[in-house]
Amino acid sequence: xxxxxxxALVVGGGIAGMQAALDLGDQGFQVALVEREPxxxxxxxxxxxxxxxxxxxxxxxxxxxxxxxxxxxxxxLTYCEVESIQENEKGFAVAxxxxxxxxxxxxxxxxxxxxxxxxxxxxxxxxxxLGSYRAIxxxxxxxxxxxxxxxxxxxxxxxxxxxxxxxxxxxxxxxxEPFTIHATAIILATGFELNELGAKKEYGxxxxxxxxxxxxxxxxxxxxxxxxxxxxxxxxMEPTTIAYVQCAGSRDKTLGIEYCSRVCCMxxxxxxxxxxxxxxxxxxxxxxxxxxxxxxxxxxxxQNAKAMGVEFVRGKVASIHEDEKHNPIVKMExxxxxxxxxxxxxxxxxxxxxxxxxxxxxxxxxxxxDGFISVPAPNASPTVTERPGIFVTxxxxxxxxxVDSIVTAxxxxxxxxxYIRSKTMIAESQSEVAYA
Amino acid sequence: MSRVDPTFLHEIxxxxxxxxxxxxxxxxxxxxxxxxxDDYPFPRNVIRRIQIGQRDVLRTxxxxxxxxxxxxxxxxxxxxxxxxxxxxxxxxxxxxxxDWTGLSHKLYTSTTWAIGALIVGALIVLGLAWLLHGxxxxxxxxxxxxxxxxxxxxxxLILAGILSFFLLSGLFxxxxxxxxxxxxxxLPPLSVFVTEAWQLVYHTLxxxxxxxxxxxxxxxxxxxxxxxxxxxxxxxxxxxxxxxTDNIYPIYHPQRWVGYLAALAIIYxxxxxxxxxxxxxxxxxxxxxxxxxxxxxxxxLLAVSGLLISAFRYMGLPLATYYIYVAHLVVMMMLxxxxxxxGKWAHLLYRPFAVYFQVVKEKAREQSNVTxxxxxxxx
Numbered sequence: 128x129x130x131x132x133x134x135a136l137v138v139g140g141g142i143a144g145m146q147a148a149l150d151l152g153d154q155g156f157q158v159a160l161v162e163r164e165p166x167x168x169x170x171x172x173x174x175x176x177x178x179x180x181x182x183x184x185x186x187x188x189x190x191x192x193x194x195x196x197x198x199x200x201x202x203x204l205t206y207c208e209v210e211s212i213q214e215n216e217k218g219f220a221v222a223x224x225x226x227x228x229x230x231x232x233x234x235x236x237x238x239x240x241x242x243x244x245x246x247x248x249x250x251x252x253x254x255x256x257l258g259s260y261r262a263i264x265x266x267x268x269x270x271x272x273x274x275x276x277x278x279x280x281x282x283x284x285x286x287x288x289x290x291x292x293x294x295x296x297x298x299x300x301x302x303x304e305p306f307t308i309h310a311t312a313i314i315l316a317t318g319f320e321l322n323e324l325g326a327k328k329e330y331g332x333x334x335x336x337x338x339x340x341x342x343x344x345x346x347x348x349x350x351x352x353x354x355x356x357x358x359x360x361x362x363x364m365e366p367t368t369i370a371y372v373q374c375a376g377s378r379d380k381t382l383g384i385e386y387c388s389r390v391c392c393m394x395x396x397x398x399x400x401x402x403x404x405x406x407x408x409x410x411x412x413x414x415x416x417x418x419x420x421x422x423x424x425x426x427x428x429x430q431n432a433k434a435m436g437v438e439f440v441r442g443k444v445a446s447i448h449e450d451e452k453h454n455p456i457v458k459m460e461x462x463x464x465x466x467x468x469x470x471x472x473x474x475x476x477x478x479x480x481x482x483x484x485x486x487x488x489x490x491x492x493x494x495x496x497d498g499f500i501s502v503p504a505p506n507a508s509p510t511v512t513e514r515p516g517i518f519v520t521x522x523x524x525x526x527x528x529x530v531d532s533i534v535t536a537x538x539x540x541x542x543x544x545x546y547i548r549s550k551t552m553i554a555e556s557q558s559e560v561a562y563a
Numbered sequence: 564m565s566r567v568d569p570t571f572l573h574e575i576x577x578x579x580x581x582x583x584x585x586x587x588x589x590x591x592x593x594x595x596x597x598x599x600x601d602d603y604p605f606p607r608n609v610i611r612r613i614q615i616g617q618r619d620v621l622r623t624x625x626x627x628x629x630x631x632x633x634x635x636x637x638x639x640x641x642x643x644x645x646x647x648x649x650x651x652x653x654x655x656x657x658x659x660x661x662d663w664t665g666l667s668h669k670l671y672t673s674t675t676w677a678i679g680a681l682i683v684g685a686l687i688v689l690g691l692a693w694l695l696h697g698x699x700x701x702x703x704x705x706x707x708x709x710x711x712x713x714x715x716x717x718x719x720l721i722l723a724g725i726l727s728f729f730l731l732s733g734l735f736x737x738x739x740x741x742x743x744x745x746x747x748x749x750l751p752p753l754s755v756f757v758t759e760a761w762q763l764v765y766h767t768l769x770x771x772x773x774x775x776x777x778x779x780x781x782x783x784x785x786x787x788x789x790x791x792x793x794x795x796x797x798x799x800x801x802x803x804x805x806x807x808t809d810n811i812y813p814i815y816h817p818q819r820w821v822g823y824l825a826a827l828a829i830i831y832x833x834x835x836x837x838x839x840x841x842x843x844x845x846x847x848x849x850x851x852x853x854x855x856x857x858x859x860x861x862x863x864l865l866a867v868s869g870l871l872i873s874a875f876r877y878m879g880l881p882l883a884t885y886y887i888y889v890a891h892l893v894v895m896m897m898l899x900x901x902x903x904x905x906g907k908w909a910h911l912l913y914r915p916f917a918v919y920f921q922v923v924k925e926k927a928r929e930q931s932n933v934t935x936x937x938x939x940x941x942x
Contacts, residue, residue: 329595329639379641416589416641443641445594460590465604467594 128225128306131202133157134547136221136310138209138490141169142529143521144316145191146536147543151314152200154544159202159308160195161209161223166270168192169318173253175348177529178397179428185269185351192271205272210305212490212517218311218550219516227301229277230263235296237265237273244291249281251353255343257360258353263288263297268351311550312516312543315490315500316536319481319522322376322384329446330375330477331455336361338447338455338475341394348401357405359474361453366409366473369402370457371395372444373415377480377526386497388480388526392419395478396429399437412438412472414459422530447475481526490517499525510539516550518542568616575613577672578659579852580652585644586610592636592646597775603629603921606636606646609653622660623740627653628910628917633776634846648850655854658909660740661733667905670854677853677902684896691718692889704881706872707809710888716803722899723800729904730912737913741920751927759926763919772918781845788832792862795825795869811877822873826866833862858907861898868894 133156137148140162148160160167172192174184196203210222230241245261253260253267260266263277277288277297289297324340325333337359347357359366373395377388392415399411418439420429433439442462449455455475460467487493487500492512495501500519502509510518520539521532572583586607593599593607605626612621630650637647659667669676697708742750766772770789773782798806798821805818812818837859840848868891875884902908 374641380643381639381641416587442594443589443591445591445639458594460593460604460607462588462590462607465608466601467599467604 128304130307130309131159132309133159133202134310135159135312135314135543136161136219136308137314137316139169139316139318139521139523140164140167140195140203140205141316141318141521141532142171142188142191143318143523143532143536143539144169144314145195146533147314147316147520147540148195148201149191149198150537150540151543152198154540155200156544156547157200157202158198159204159310161207161308162203162205163208163226164266165206165228165274165276166192166266166272167195167203167205168269168271170342171529172267172269173255173342173349174345175350175352175401176397178393179422179424181397181400183350185349189269189271192269196271203272204308205274206276209489212313214516218309219313221308221310221313223306223308225304225306227279227303228274229279229282229297229299229301230275231296231298232272232274234294235274236294237275238293239265239275240291240293241275241288241297244287246285246287247281247283249278254346254353255340257343257346311547312518313490314518314520314539314543315487315512315523316520316539317483317485317487317500317523319526320484322382322479322482324477324479326376326382326479327379330372330444331447331449335447335449335455335475336453337366337449337473338477340479341391341398341476344398344402344476348398348405357402364473365406367406368410368412368472369399369406369474369476370455370470370472371399371411371413371476371478372447372457373413373418373478374443375477375479376482378416384480384482384497386480386526387419389419390526390528391478391480393422393425393428393528395476396420396432396437398476400432400435403435403437410438411436412440412470414440414442414444414457416441416443422528481522483523485523487523490514492517495525497525499523508542510535510542516546518546565617568618571616571618572613575649575652575656578652578655579850580613580645580649581850582642582644583610583613583649585642586614586640586646587642588614589641591639591641595635595639596630597633597635597777598629598631598772602925605630606650610644610646610649613649613653621653622657623744625741625917625921626650627657628914629772629921630654631770631773631776631782632847635777637846637849645850647846651847651850654910654913655852655907657737658733658905658907658913661736661909661913662729662905663732663736664729664905670902670905671852674853677857680902681857681897685893688893688896689889692892696885699882699885701881704876704879704884705809706807706876706884706888709885712804712807715807715892719800719803722896726899726903730909733904733909734912734916737916738920751923752930755923755927755930759919759923762922763915766918767915781839781847784832784835787828788836788862791825791828791832791866794821795829795866798822798825809876819873823870826870829862829866833859833866837863854902854907857897857902861894861902864894865891865898 135151135156135158137144137160140160148158151158168188171184172188177184195201206226206228208224210224213220242261242264245263247262248259249262250256251258251260262281263275265273265275321340321342331338346352373391377384395413402409402411418429420426442459444457444459446458447455454471454473456469456471458469483498492500492514500512500523502524503513510520512519518539520535590607593604599605603626609626627650632647634647637645640646655671659671670680697711700708770786839845840851843849868887871887872884872891875887
């Protein structure tokens with residue numbers, strides 16, 4: 128792979144990274160977007176609907192994914208990993224590795240014949256293990272780019288895909304290819320991961336089959352989901368009582384995560400509403416310490432959920448165990464009454480918080496105390512990091528929702544644009560001086 | 564109408580509570596607690612009383628005594644508010660409320676007072692020993708000549724009398740605080756107190772509630788300590804004339820092994836508590852007040868000095884025996900008078916009684932429910 132010279136490099140192709148790349152590309156800057164997964168779209172493309180408007184997530188994300196892929200000023204580099212960032216007088220030299228897809232990107236047409244021929248079925252990470260896909264596949268139906276990727280960990284090298292491919296795109300001899308991206312500015316949009324399901328041992332340590340994480344519920348509720356309906360994973364039963372345990376992975380000193388993840392109240396309320404639609408007879412309970420609905424239209428959204436019959440119970444769930452039928456039982460104190468209760472539900476969703484997806488020290492940045500990328504002046508310039516020329520957007524800088532991710536993407540693009548222009552002007556004036 | 568009193572929080576902090584301000588009343592502690600119930604939803608209800616300054620309400624509660632500091636509340640508290648330590652501080656505060664002299668408050672909240680009391684206690688014993696001791700026979704050990712057993716026994720009884728006076732008056736105040744609300748007695752029927760009296764003995768002897776804590780090791784270790792201590796207490800207060808003698812008994816005689824076993828049990832139980840505090844290996848032992856250190860240390864010193872008296876006596880070392888005997892008395896004085904009825908020692912009495920009161924109330928309610936049920940079915 129050839130080295131690349133661009134004005135700006137965006138690391139991460141989730142909603143924040145895509146928006147930042149588009150905002151810079153539209154201004155005429157040359158942008159490279161690096162994504163470590165085989166497709167862009169990030170977490171947002173796996174979601175069902177967005178709060179508080181209940182718009183379809185795919186309907187917002189897929190046009191942006193296509194726009195990025197087809198933008199004349201954006202070079203999309205998927206399945207690539209940033210190794211290190213070196214600084215020189217011209218800007219940054221970013222060591223990047225193209226991971227082997229074992230499929231030639233240029234010739235693959237995304238016809239999926241390899242996928243149909245592949246005999247190996249593995250749990251789908253896109254569906255958070257609820258569905259399955261083949262060892263060679265196009266990552267998901269709306270993936271961008273529509274290029275197959277072979278998962279070598281699960282491949283048995285039977286060669287069926289090679290035979291099935293009409294354009295001979297399967298190349299089992301591919302090796303990782305290092306290359307360098309020269310960029311004047313960098314925008315980090317590395318996003319978040321959900322805290323682990325088993326992080327809190329009192330909540331069953333991920334051993335209870337009917338205690339799930341909220342991204343699994345998103346897949347149940349998504350129109351592109353694995354079953355097209357809400358089922359509990361333990362036995363495929365349709366749940367009639369569903370509980371949300373708020374602050375299951377945030378605001379908890381015992382987990383070392385004292386911050387509020389900001390999105391959990393709203394996604395729990397949103398999912399509760401969507402479940403009410405999918406399973407009209409289901410009883411939905413949200414156990415909470417505080418409900419934080421601070422955004423535009425959020426409080427009304429919460430009040431609507433209450434009016435729809437979603438039950439809100441104040442108190443932190445202390446522990447979850449299960450009965451012999453694997454029905455989760457939550458134990459908590461009704462803090463408004465001073466009574467201790469144990470309640471059985473068919474399905475429990477742990478409203479897990481956000482943790483950083485990558486360590487910012489890899490980018491030569493000192494992480495903030497919460498582990499996210501630190502921003503020295505959060506009020507004055509919320510997307511400017513301590514390293515000149517490196518900007519941050521979305522949940523890489525701390526928990527935030529989609530609205531804020533898009534807002535900070537615009538902000539980071541603006542900051543980067545100003546930085547690139549000032550750098551080019553200095554370079555031009557210096558060359559004039561040299562010429563004179 | 565009652566008013567919020569923020570000073571109470573600071574008062575409890577003097578008794579060793581940490582982080583109560585951190586608590587946002589999520590109820591995790593109460594729900595994770597293996598001992599809490601709907602009637603006694605601690606630790607949160609205790610923390611809440613402290614946060615809003617309801618001294619009068621907390622004073623009446625049994626909740627602090629029903630907690631054995633399993634530590635699960637502190638281990639799982641999302642705010643690190645240390646609810647277990649608040650319960651511990653609440654127990655100290657309750658002890659000081661039961662004590663009408665005001666000394667308990669001083670001893671718990673001032674190191675100067677606590678150390679001063681120990682020194683005064685030691686000086687009293689040393690003075691009495693210097694004034695009252697008999698002739699020092701040096702060619703052989705004659706402990707009963709140096710410290711006549713009758714005199715010591717009398718001293719023991721006086722000490723026990725003082726101890727009982729303060730403890731019983733404390734217990735009486737606990738009883739009044741708990742069963743008298745707003746100037747009115749709310750007493751369960753006397754018959755229930757009598758029929759349930761066995762529960763008091765049962766809980767004192769078994770510490771059965773402690774066993775509900777996760778991991779029974781601490782319960783067993785505590786039980787061993789209680790047994791060792793209890794048997795030693797009975798020996799010394801009631802059977803001193805049999806126990807302190809210059810007769811040399813063979814090793815298999817109960818006069819010897821009962822004492823040794825009890826002393827070893829005390830050393831084992833108290834060392835376990837002490838080591839655990841030093842290593843901070845259990846939630847309960849992360850924070851330690853002076854009284855928490857003194858209690859096991861004095862217990863160990865008491866048992867060790869007791870064993871040494873015996874050892875020196877059998878080795879035929881008269882002066883060493885006499886000196887260690889006086890040291891033994893000094894430790895005893897410190898334990899019983901200085902931290903006894905006004906300090907950590909008093910939980911020996913208050914905790915079983917709290918469990919007893921709780922059981923009595925429950926039984927009385929059951930009975931009245933049965934009566935009410937019978938009446939309504941008769942309708």
